[in-house]
Amino acid sequence: MIDYLRMLRIRDWIKFYPLFPLAGAYLAEGGRYEIMLVLVAYTCIISYAFVVNNYFDADIDRLHRRKMESGTNPLAAGKVSERGVLLLMIALILTPLILSIRLDRLGAAFVVINLLVLTAYSERRIRLKERYLWDGVSHGLMFGALPFLSGYLLSGGDITRGIILISLLFFIVGCEALIAHQIVDYAEDLGSTTTTVTRIGVMNGLLMLGGLAALSLVFAFAAARIYQLSLAVTAASALYLVAYPAYSVRGMLNDISHRPCAERGGADRGDPEVPSEPIPGKRELRDRGSRWGFR
Incomplete structure (x- = not known):
């Protein structure tokens, strides 16, 4: 039973x-009953995201030494059955x-869409x-915008311009989460799997992350104006939206500042020091959850 619980990888997502x-449910001014049901529903949905990811990556993870040592995919290790995992999903x-x-029927529709995107993210043919x-x-959709809108609608909220702005803000934060994770994992992903950052390079990835952070500020200030938030709350939100992405890639930023290009494994796709295409025959897909990105 404990191995089926490990399939949920709760420690990878519970804090974030x-x-x-819950933010959506709170803004909709849902009662305790609605908020509790939203929390239970999304605990299951987020758990499903990690279980389905483990399910479709079991064959790949068996070839990944670190993944097998960490025990994050009991299906790959043969500790749970495929039938049992299917029943769990x-x-x-x-x-x-x-x-x-x-x-709420409309909220339920968003839940269905969320589940479909989560499945398509890992499913072998769509991937x-x-x-x-x-x-x-x-x-950005499956961990940011859709959960927020689902929680909001399930708690009885009506869609407004402000809610759309906030959902776009959370969408951007969700995009940042993955890009930051890919930047940190660039060296191990290069030649092992294909990500946006392995295609465009670390420097362009950092520029993309910075652009997303700047865009998140635009939506945050627009939402603050609509809801007439205090200057202190607005400033604190803006500081968080800038500081957290920077903090998440602090190691890479430090490497870029102190090491020559060849030592840090290349910065751009065109960098002659590092191959930009996957290495044939090597397909160890890093698929580890983190506080930010999900792979």
């Missing part, structure tokens, strides 16, 4: 991802669907996680 649906899908239908730019877009 549930905040988005069905339970994690049905529970939020039943709860969301009880609360959004390995598609250029689509990896970031899908990450």
Whole structure:
């Protein structure tokens, strides 16, 4: 039983991802009952995201020494059965669907969309996680905008211009999460798997992350104006939106500042020091959850 719980990889997401649906429920001024059901529903949905990721990556993870040593994919290690994992995924899908239908039909539709995107992110034939730019877009949707909107609608909220702005803000934060993770994992991903950052290079990845952070400030200030937030709250939010992405890639920024290009493994796709294409025959996909990105 404990190995099935490990499939959920709770420690990888418990401190961060549930905040988005709860923020939606809070802004909708949902009661305790609605907020509790939203939390239960999205606990199942986020758990499903990590279980389905482990399920489709089991064969790859068996070739990944670090993944096997960490024990984050019990299916790859043969500690749980494929049938048992399928039953677990069905339970994690049905529970939020039943709860969301009880609360709001439109909110339930967003829950369905969220589950579909989460599946497409890892599913072998679609595999959004390995598609250029689509990896970031899908990450922003499935962990940012969709959970926020679902939590908001399930708690009885009506869509307004301000809510759309906030959902776009959370979408951007979700995109940042993956790009930051890919920047940190650039050296190990290069030649092992395809990500947006392995295609464009670290320097362009950092520029993309900076552009997303700047764009998040635009939406944050617009939302603050609509909701007439105090200067202190607005300033604190702006500081967080800039500081956290920078903090998440602090090691890479330090390397770039103190090491020559060849030592840090190359900065751009055109850098002659580092190959920009995957190495044939080597397909150890790093698929480790983090406080920010999900792979």
